[in-house]
Amino acid sequence: MSTPADIIRDGLWHNNPGLVQLLGLCPLLAISGTVVNAVGLGIATTLTLLLSNVIVSLIREHVRSEIRIPVYVLIIASIVTAIELAMNAWFHGLFLILGIFIPLIVTNCAIIGRAEAFASRNSVPRAALDGLMMGLGFTGVLIALGALRELLGQGTLFADFHLLLGEWGHALRIEFFPEEHGFLLALLPPGAFLAMGLLIAVKNWIDAAMESGPEPAEDAAAETGPSAG
């Protein structure tokens, strides 16, 4: 049985939905042009993952296995509809930019994947933790991609944050170079694929470096894990 520490580590790093499972690539690649888009979609996806995992875990004893997939889809679709309406009401500008990709969270396979693989077999607190961590892992990849592409493509970071935070969000904008000198490819779809490949390569490189590095320390951490949990 995996411990909470394992669940956290899996979601954020070892089994990261973006970098390792490669799930939900459609919104990940399409919407990661700027940091604010990434944060917006990341929060929406994380909320969906958290709520769907909790509800699926709550009803896991009562749903026949033959009909579980339609039930999961109904649950996820209801949650996404609620989130979409909420974003439309409170973050209307961001809602317009993210457009179709908010309703499309329903089809994000990371969510139904976690419902099927984890939430339907685990207790509510563990499922909630898993949903939260998977969501944060996904959001982290989104933000890293968004920052990389925004920086290369239009020379800014945290532009348009007023869409998310209100008027003071304008102050967050950092400009590194004027927009017309941007590297257009980074904003186009090929840039998303290239940046994604580079991120995965960096993760694998870090993993390889850690494996060849201090091995005993990691073992010790793994052993103290259970007692801490």
Add this chain to the structure above:
Amino acid sequence: MRFRTESSPHVIPRHSVGGVMQQVLLALIPGTLAMTWFFGWGVLINVALAVGFAVALEAAMVALRRRPVGPTLADNSAIVTGWLFALAIPPLAPFWITLIGIAFAIVVAKHLYGGLGYNPFNPAMVGYVVVLVSFPREMALWPAPETLPQMPLGLWQSLQTVLTGSLPAGMEWDAITRATPLDALREGLVSGRTVSEVTASPVFGSFTETGWEWIGNFFLLGGLYLLFRRVIRWEIPLAVILGVAIPAGFFWILDPGAHASPAFHVFSGAVILGAFFIATDPVSAATTKLGRILYGAGIGLLIYVIRAWGGYPDAVAFAVLLMNMVAPTLDHFTRPRIYGHSSGNGPPPGAGP
């Protein structure tokens, strides 16, 4: 007495990779000189810069991958990549265009895929497409061959322009740059004029007046030399040229007012350079005989389709990259009969008799 015995292969190929690439470089010289004649020193500066960047990045990547640097550099492939890239970009393009393009060509398209022999895409064309898509403004600044002689840029002035990205005092980009013939044709046809009206503008000349056709001729000369030395084979260049000329001729016969002649299509832009030097890249092209013909014809057809109905005036790079993707499939389906096996539904090679 002991006899020395050697294992196979007993027939040693006449060309090493380095030797082949040397022949290609030699064959590029006439066309490059012709470009320099018509477009000024910028061409040679770009070639020098691009080759320098390419060799430096190649050495750095090989060292990073912990492989022997010397033998890799000796295959001259980085020089060819840099040179071809430099011929594709505008002659006075700022140096950072060259740097970014070459970095993508050598680092991403070549070494991230495993180095020479493993790259599915032509590295020079990947670099060119990256800068073409990313920096449309800088990539459109083609000097006009017929105005440069009145305002010649010296070697030093050209170098300054390439390094700083701005022209010497008293000169304007608008004064020395002009739409290429393909640009002008595209714009003219979109705005509803006929081919004969468009070609009456000074951008066009009959066969000897402006530089573009002559450059094609000199690349053709280099290409024929490569054919003669059997560095390349005839299938790909011929198929590319026919692939452009046949659809161009078909539409030209249907309506000469709305479609340029096949001769114009073949000798403008980068078709000749592409047919002989770019499409024949031994790594990323198809290798079987029928495969090479289909591969070349596909490139030619795509060039015409993108020129006529696509979003860019010239399309050699896009066509080559698209067909690079298909090359392994072409090879798979055009596998020649293997000696000792029956053709058709015989067992696959390696599956035994």
